[in-house]
Amino acid sequence: MRGLVVAGALLCSGVALADERYDHHGSLGLTAAFGGEFVTAVSLSDSGERGARLPLELGGTFAVGNHSELRLAARLSPGISPITALGASFYGGLRNSFGYEQWKTFFDLELAVHATPFLAFGARGAFGVQFDFLPIMGAYAQVGAQLGGATSLRLSFELIVGMQFRTYLFER
DSSP states (O other): OHHHHHHHHHHHHHHHHSOOOOOOTTOEEEEEEEEEEEEEEEESSSOEEEEEEOOEEEEEEEEOSSSEEEEEEEEEEOBOTTOOSOEEEEEEEEEEEEOSSSEEEEEEEEEEEEEESSOEEEEEEEEEEEEEEETTEEEEEEEEEEEEEESEEEEEEEEEEEEEEEEOTTOO
16 A cells, blocks of 8 residues: 555656646647627628627647647627628638747737628738646637628727637647
8 A cells, every 4th residue: 555655646746847838839729719809891782791799719720830820710700789690700820929938929810711791801910818827728818800802891800818728649
C-alpha cells in the first residue's frame, strides 16, 4: 500500500512540475462564439436590410506556426426587428496572435461569404484578446468589420465573444 501511495505521489508531482504551454503551436481547435452585429445592406432589388443580428458561430482552427492559425467558420445570424430573415455566412482566413503567455492579442483577416438573405463576398477584419485559462482551452472577445458585395453591398460591425478548445494532435 505504501508503495502505491509513493508511486502516485511521484506521478502527480511530475505533472505539477511540467511546464504548462499556452502557445497554440501544433494545435487543432474548435471555436464556438456568439455576439452582436450591426448590418447595413443595399440590394440590387428594392429591398435591403439595416439593423442588428445575433450571430452564433462554430468554427475550427489549425495552427500553421508559432503565432498563426488557419480558421474556417460558419455563422447563423437571427435578426432583431426590423431584420427578420435568418443570415447564413461562412469565413475562412488567418488568425495571427501575439504572445506566448495566457493573455494574447490577435487579429483575423478573412474572406467572408454571406449566403442569405443577400449574396455578398468580401473581407472581414477583426482584432481581439484571448485568455487561455488552460493549455487546451481559452476565452476570447473581438471586434470586427466586414465589407462585401454581389447582389447587395453589405457593411457590418460586430462584437463577438467565444471559447476555443484545442488538442495537440499535430505536435512535433
